Amino acid sequence: MRTYILNVIAGRKKGVFPFLIKGLLSFASGVYRLLHITRKGLYQTGILRSARISIPVISVGNLTMGGTGKTPIVEMLARKIAQQGLPTAILARGYGKIDPSQDDENLLFDIDHVIRLTGANRVESAKRAIDEFQARTIILDDGYQHFQ
Secondary structure (H helix, E strand, O other), X not given: OHHHHHHHHXXXXXXXXXXXXXXXXXXXXXXXXXXXXXXXXXXXXXXXOOOOOOOOEEEEOOOOOOOOOHHHHHHHHHHHHHHOOOOEEEEEOOOOOOOHHHOHHHHHOOOOOEEEEEOOOHHHHHHHHHHHHOOOEEEEEOHHHOOO
């Protein structure tokens, strides 16, 4: 199915059905773009507000998902900061994970002075990192995809 859709998008499939699929995808893309612009505008105007955290936050990421080397950079930063004796928290969303202990990225972060928290609400995770683990620095793994 994925290959078929990619072939439709690339123009390698012709006919009425591929034409309809491409039209539907274009419409859905337009709706998504409109929603994204609206949401971004709500943050830019202050109607929706980004959270402020009382300690330094480093956001690692880009606008693509997966496979671009973000996690090794997060690990390297965490090691460097931890070497200075600063308790550090790495916050990740854990997309699609039922049990955070099943998150294979957790295996990479067996570093002294570093805690890795997985959860959909990064603001709550940050508060927990500060209150429960006395974190003095927070690193957001894949943080550029969220305005909050």
